[in-house]
Amino acid sequence: MQAAAHAFADKGFHATTTRDIASGAGLSPAGVYVHFGSKEELLFNLSRSGHESALRLLRGAIADGPTPAHQLANVMRRFSEWHVEQYQVARVVQYEHHHLTPEHHAEVLALRKEMDSVVRDVLDRGVADGTFTVDDSGDTALALLSIVVDVARWYSPTIRRTPAEIGATNAALALRLVGATHRA
Amino acid sequence: MQAAAHAFADKGFHATTTRDIASGAGLSPAGVYVHFGSKEELLFNLSRSGHESALRLLRGAIADGPTPAHQLANVMRRFSEWHVEQYQVARVVQYEHHHLTPEHHAEVLALRKEMDSVVRDVLDRGVADGTFTVDDSGDTALALLSIVVDVARWYSPTIRRTPAEIGATNAALALRLVGATHRA
DNA sequence: AGTCAGACTAAGCAAGCGCTTAGTTACCGA
DNA sequence: TCGGTAACTAAGCGCTTGCTTAGTCTGACT
Numbered sequence: 001m002q003a004a005a006h007a008f009a010d011k012g013f014h015a016t017t018t019r020d021i022a023s024g025a026g027l028s029p030a031g032v033y034v035h036f037g038s039k040e041e042l043l044f045n046l047s048r049s050g051h052e053s054a055l056r057l058l059r060g061a062i063a064d065g066p067t068p069a070h071q072l073a074n075v076m077r078r079f080s081e082w083h084v085e086q087y088q089v090a091r092v093v094q095y096e097h098h099h100l101t102p103e104h105h106a107e108v109l110a111l112r113k114e115m116d117s118v119v120r121d122v123l124d125r126g127v128a129d130g131t132f133t134v135d136d137s138g139d140t141a142l143a144l145l146s147i148v149v150d151v152a153r154w155y156s157p158t159i160r161r162t163p164a165e166i167g168a169t170n171a172a173l174a175l176r177l178v179g180a181t182h183r184a
Numbered sequence: 185m186q187a188a189a190h191a192f193a194d195k196g197f198h199a200t201t202t203r204d205i206a207s208g209a210g211l212s213p214a215g216v217y218v219h220f221g222s223k224e225e226l227l228f229n230l231s232r233s234g235h236e237s238a239l240r241l242l243r244g245a246i247a248d249g250p251t252p253a254h255q256l257a258n259v260m261r262r263f264s265e266w267h268v269e270q271y272q273v274a275r276v277v278q279y280e281h282h283h284l285t286p287e288h289h290a291e292v293l294a295l296r297k298e299m300d301s302v303v304r305d306v307l308d309r310g311v312a313d314g315t316f317t318v319d320d321s322g323d324t325a326l327a328l329l330s331i332v333v334d335v336a337r338w339y340s341p342t343i344r345r346t347p348a349e350i351g352a353t354n355a356a357l358a359l360r361l362v363g364a365t366h367r368a
Numbered sequence: 369a370g371t372c373a374g375a376c377t378a379a380g381c382a383a384g385c386g387c388t389t390a391g392t393t394a395c396c397g398a
Numbered sequence: 399t400c401g402g403t404a405a406c407t408a409a410g411c412g413c414t415t416g417c418t419t420a421g422t423c424t425g426a427c428t
Contacts, residue, residue, distance in 0.1 A: 017385065017386085018385080018386060018387075019384095019385085019386095029386090029387085030387080030388080030389090032387095033386095033387065033388080037387095038387080039386070039387090
């Protein structure tokens, strides 16, 4: 799965051959099929476990914050760091899921909807208690997630910025975007 | 080229066959090779012309605004609208360029750097004249472009929001992000 | 009427693809 | 010592891929 994540993130699902994955894992071409029934099944396993760990991370970020401002900062900081540190898995999660079969795709789409809800809900709570000012919590949640998700597109290990720096930057930008700069 | 843009945007460069492109254009499989020497050359032509028109759009957005705040709002609104209205070309531009040959890739990367500079420069001018407040213009420019670029990822023609609405939303979010909400 | 360039196709080639088959090896409990 | 199970490979099958070749057709110009 690690070899597959590496290859899928680097070249994309369709440009990756099962022979790439096999040799990356130190196996013969047939060796992959001992563990996975098809290349798509491998993508699905990667995508599902990636989505599940991302969702777990988001929920943990909410649980560990006393106020909506702390929770939003946690979400942006930790999720951004995850996109950097696990950037190969993150790329597969964010950009390869539409190559899944319709059934498998539906399963990860359900997880993605929950991820959206986590961000939208924290905005709604912040608006409700007066700490946040936003025009539309759906639009704002999408923009915040765009900033984080896009990390998986532009990040490369050759970049000098550390995960912590990127996380801190994105957390600060988020608080500014919801009009809560003076807190958190 | 239209048929190729459609197919590349829908399935990605490697998942698209030359036969898909040919039949999309109403040609036999060999008909494509009358006009283009290879599938990669077709991607390059699409990617280059897409990058050029995006860069032209960005420069026009700057030219048509009297102040940095107007210019930034123009950039965000028009570039977001472009990502919606030309979302197939936009997807190819934003997500397929790394499948180009090294030489062709270098050529579009130069255009992409210029696009980044346009956004970063308007932020610097806004900071210089006191209308914008940002911690780091590079980080902020990247976040603003993330919001726009990500449109090409999540947009689908089935979505009810109009290009103008999405453009207006992103322009408003940008002004808020640089601390210039009261203007524009 | 004759010529010729350019757009196009039918047929197909060599290579690479996802995946299978038949068989080998290593290891574990009885 | 043995039978069984799971991990693995060498070889290769059938198909699809990007692209080529040889030839046809159309229309503009002389």
